[in-house]
Amino acid sequence: MLVVNDQTSGIPEAVGRWLFRYRSELAPVTAGVGTAATGAMLHANRPGLWWAIALASVAASVAVLRGWFPHRLDRPEERLYAAVTVWVVGSWLAAATALGVGRFPLPWLLVVGTLAAGVPWWAHRRRRARVTVDRTIQAWPDVAESIGLVGSRIVSAVVDVWGWRARVSLRRGQTVADAINRVPAIESGLSARPGAVRVTPDASRADRFTLRVLTRDPHTNPIRWRGPSATSIHQPIELGLYEDAASVRVSFLRRHALVGGIAGSGKSGVLNVILANLAACPDVVLWGIDLKGGMELRPWAACLDRLATSPKEATALLRDGVRELDGRAGELSRRGSRLWEPSETAPALVIVVDEYAELAEEAGEALGYADSIARRGRAVAETLLAATQRPTQRAMGRKAVRSQMDIRVCLRVRERRDVDLVLGQGMLAAGWAAHALDAPGKFLLSAPEADVPQRARAYHVTDADVRASVGRHGSAQPCEEDADVINAEIVEAAPEDGPEAVLIEALRAAPPPGLSATELMRRTGMGRTWVYGRLQEHAAAGRVVQVSRGRWRARPVDDPMAAMAA
Numbered sequence: 001m002l003v004v005n006d007q008t009s010g011i012p013e014a015v016g017r018w019l020f021r022y023r024s025e026l027a028p029v030t031a032g033v034g035t036a037a038t039g040a041m042l043h044a045n046r047p048g049l050w051w052a053i054a055l056a057s058v059a060a061s062v063a064v065l066r067g068w069f070p071h072r073l074d075r076p077e078e079r080l081y082a083a084v085t086v087w088v089v090g091s092w093l094a095a096a097t098a099l100g101v102g103r104f105p106l107p108w109l110l111v112v113g114t115l116a117a118g119v120p121w122w123a124h125r126r127r128r129a130r131v132t133v134d135r136t137i138q139a140w141p142d143v144a145e146s147i148g149l150v151g152s153r154i155v156s157a158v159v160d161v162w163g164w165r166a167r168v169s170l171r172r173g174q175t176v177a178d179a180i181n182r183v184p185a186i187e188s189g190l191s192a193r194p195g196a197v198r199v200t201p202d203a204s205r206a207d208r209f210t211l212r213v214l215t216r217d218p219h220t221n222p223i224r225w226r227g228p229s230a231t232s233i234h235q236p237i238e239l240g241l242y243e244d245a246a247s248v249r250v251s252f253l254r255r256h257a258l259v260g261g262i263a264g265s266g267k268s269g270v271l272n273v274i275l276a277n278l279a280a281c282p283d284v285v286l287w288g289i290d291l292k293g294g295m296e297l298r299p300w301a302a303c304l305d306r307l308a309t310s311p312k313e314a315t316a317l318l319r320d321g322v323r324e325l326d327g328r329a330g331e332l333s334r335r336g337s338r339l340w341e342p343s344e345t346a347p348a349l350v351i352v353v354d355e356y357a358e359l360a361e362e363a364g365e366a367l368g369y370a371d372s373i374a375r376r377g378r379a380v381a382e383t384l385l386a387a388t389q390r391p392t393q394r395a396m397g398r399k400a401v402r403s404q405m406d407i408r409v410c411l412r413v414r415e416r417r418d419v420d421l422v423l424g425q426g427m428l429a430a431g432w433a434a435h436a437l438d439a440p441g442k443f444l445l446s447a448p449e450a451d452v453p454q455r456a457r458a459y460h461v462t463d464a465d466v467r468a469s470v471g472r473h474g475s476a477q478p479c480e481e482d483a484d485v486i487n488a489e490i491v492e493a494a495p496e497d498g499p500e501a502v503l504i505e506a507l508r509a510a511p512p513p514g515l516s517a518t519e520l521m522r523r524t525g526m527g528r529t530w531v532y533g534r535l536q537e538h539a540a541a542g543r544v545v546q547v548s549r550g551r552w553r554a555r556p557v558d559d560p561m562a563a564m565a566a
């Protein structure tokens with residue numbers, strides 16, 4: 001008897017629990033039944049109210065359509081659905097109030113209307129996601145217990161385009177590192193796909209973290225590059241997109257950068273994005289070192305003032321980089337300033353080194369120069385941008401280059417411990433799981449403006465994009481001018497000897513595409529500042545023209561543009 005009682009009391013409870021659990025799915029049916037009951041009640045008590053109900057339903061549907069309420073309906077298609085539903089329900093209710101719920105064809109209309117309105121409701125992705133989140137919040141205490149985060153709570157949760165995110169509060173004594181170490185367990189506890197969960201520390205509270213569950217990977221497809229985001233080194237460069245579609249923006253002004261990742265992880269792809277932006281900045285001069293025979297950087301040759309493809313050239317390039325640095329430092333101290341502000345006439349110098357490990361192996365002497373630039377280059381806007389597979393001590397040389405890298409772009413690494421190698425000690429434990437990145441171009445960025453491990457994917461710069469960039473920003477092709485017809489004024493301005501005489505002679509004899517500032521520095525033996533200073537003065541006096549970005553020559557006498565400028 002006692003058993004029978006237990007069973008009978010258990011059935012309504014189970015049904016109640018089931019109804020409550022599936023309340024969202026049952027909402028159209030509940031609304032249909034509720035509307036019929038209200039119609040029956042109104043018809044029995046206030047049948048004359050039908051016109052007020054009809055008017056109210058029109059007013060309410062207009063208000064919904066205009067977005068006056070409810071505010072969480074932020075998409076036009078959702079508002080349209082809600083407005084039509086309100087109007088149809090209101091109209092049916094008005095008819096039922098006047099005529100009675102049982103009058104033909106009102107019952108049939110109610111059934112058909114409930115099903116018709118139910119289909120979009122049941123199919124709606126955001127609603128289903130919301131329901132999943134609600135259920136997850138309810139089930140979290142059990143999940144937390146089984147994954148070893150007993151006592152943690154979901155404080156709030158929102159659904160987004162790719163899944164949902166929640167703020168999780170930890171029990172006293174638990175840390176974000178505990179959650180990070182349990183990411184695979186969380187995925188299992190939530191029955192999510194492997195790789196779907198992200199745990200991000202909360203910068204303001206050590207006992208909280210953001211849990212992100214991606215039902216779909218936003219980075220499945222390559223993201224087409226949309227053109228340069230910067231026209232000056234003073235502006236941040238957009239490297240790609242985070243998983244929430246926000247762009248990854250980072251400033252390269254006065255910062256050395258390291259791009260690390262296994263072969264095929266997309267290092268050259270990231271370098272291409274950076275180069276495509278820097279090439280569009282007239283206040284930047286680019287030098288390149290590519291000891292893989294120029295395979296990666298040669299397509300950019302026309303945008304590089306110098307390209308070294310052999311150990312000897314690389315050593316000479318970095319040695320000149322140090323000379324340039326010294327020249328700039330001297331110039332700064334003469335001016336009494338602390339920082340070199342890059343401009344078109346005093347550009348920043350960025351030295352790009354593809355596969356830095358080759359440099360360490362084949363041009364040991366060059367490492368000393370690179371180290372010097374890494375330590376002293378920031379103030380004078382002379383920086384390194386290095387890519388390498390594994391930035392070990394051996395690959396980076398015994399010098400301090402790696403520790404000087406302010407920007408770290410970490411693509412996929414093979415082993416967990418390589419995360420710390422690229423990003424710095426302790427980063428793996430802090431949740432920077434670069435070993436779990438699963439497609440080329442996916443990366444984690446550590447920089448002064450990016451201190452949380454958010455996955456991003458670099459823009460995909462195609463070969464055609466590189467060609468277009470080089471065509472737009474590279475040196476001009478030789479033109480048809482007669483190189484011997486030059487401005488007489490520059491000849492008159494020439495002193496008998498000294499660097500000024502060498503400079504003028506070089507500019508006078510320059511071929512139509514002009515000479516780069518680097519070449520002029522080499523010929524005169526003077527620093528960049530001196531060369532640019534002289535060029536500016538001659539250009540202001542109309543004696544010299546800038547043929548293309550960073551290339552100069554004496555003004556031809558029959559150059560009408562130059563004559564106008566003069």
Ligand SMILES: Nc1ncnc2c1ncn2[C@@H]1O[C@H](COP(=O)(O)OP(=O)(O)OP(=O)(O)O)[C@@H](O)[C@H]1O
Pocket residue numbers: 222223261262263264265266267268269270389440441442457458459460461
């Ligand atoms: N952001 C990206 N989106 C999509 N595909 C990319 C992206 N970056 C690179 N890839 C593709 O991945 C492949 C490898 O890229 P990449 O050559 O840049 O890798 P890497 O790390 O420089 O390799 P290696 O060390 O061998 O030079 C290429 O086929 C490239 O097209």
